[in-house]
Amino acid sequence: MRLAQKKDLPSILDIYNQGIQDHIATLEEDVKSLEYMRQWFEDRAVRHAVVVAELPSAQIAGWASLNPFSQRLAYAGVADLSIYIRRDLRGHGIGSVLLTHLEDIARNYNFHKIVLMTFPFNQQGQGLYRKLGYRCVGIFKNQGKLDGRFIDVMAMEKLL
Ligand SMILES: CC(C)(COP(=O)(O)OP(=O)(O)OC[C@H]1O[C@@H](n2cnc3c(N)ncnc32)[C@H](O)[C@@H]1OP(=O)(O)O)[C@@H](O)C(=O)NCCC(=O)NCCS
Numbered sequence: 001m002r003l004a005q006k007k008d009l010p011s012i013l014d015i016y017n018q019g020i021q022d023h024i025a026t027l028e029e030d031v032k033s034l035e036y037m038r039q040w041f042e043d044r045a046v047r048h049a050v051v052v053a054e055l056p057s058a059q060i061a062g063w064a065s066l067n068p069f070s071q072r073l074a075y076a077g078v079a080d081l082s083i084y085i086r087r088d089l090r091g092h093g094i095g096s097v098l099l100t101h102l103e104d105i106a107r108n109y110n111f112h113k114i115v116l117m118t119f120p121f122n123q124q125g126q127g128l129y130r131k132l133g134y135r136c137v138g139i140f141k142n143q144g145k146l147d148g149r150f151i152d153v154m155a156m157e158k159l160l
Contacts, residue, residue, distance in 0.1 A: 001101040004050035004063060006041065011060035012052070013037045019084040024122050027144040027151065047109035053098045061089045064102045069115060079106055081116040095128045107160050115157045134158045
């Protein structure tokens with residue numbers, strides 16, 4: 001587990017696009033470009049860290065990031081989470097290790113809480129979050145559209 005570098009962006013992009021195409025992780029439906037990912041990476045404050053899980057073969061197995069929750073100063077201690085593991089490597093414990101590592105980084109940057117939005121039907125996501133102590137805050141009904149249909153979105157949080 002280590003901080004992401006620019007050289008990781010093609011792998012981060014591929015893994016993100018797998019998550020988009022699987023329609024279980026995000027309301028984003030259009031795959032992203034490398035230019036989009038470069039901008040996403042460059043526009044971040046240092047504390048909004050991106051971490052990657054690197055295999056002994058030097059391939060990237062997954063990534064996770066602390067995203068801004070709000071521009072308001074009062075919420076400076078709250079980070080929004082993204083986490084994506086390569087499709088063929090899900091369910092092997094990488095997400096657990098990666099998220100635990102990211103939580104340590106979040107504490108070091110004085111975040112007191114991580115929040116996230118997930119789909120109630122995302123079994124792997126739910127499994128990961130509940131295992132690591134995230135609680136369900138509530139469910140937004142018909143919060144967004146995926147494939148032209150309304151989708152419920154679950155808010156979860158963990159106090160660090
Ligand atoms: C969600 C995701 C990040 C989890 O990472 P992962 O490496 O697959 O998760 P882990 O192997 O560490 O599993 C964590 C826990 O989830 C549960 N779990 C794993 N696979 C599961 C499955 N298929 N169904 C239900 N629960 C599952 C288990 O409790 C597991 O812990 P355990 O093995 O110690 O019992 C990953 O599967 C992924 O990238 N999914 C697609 C993108 C996505 O959904 N991102 C999150 C958006 S909110």
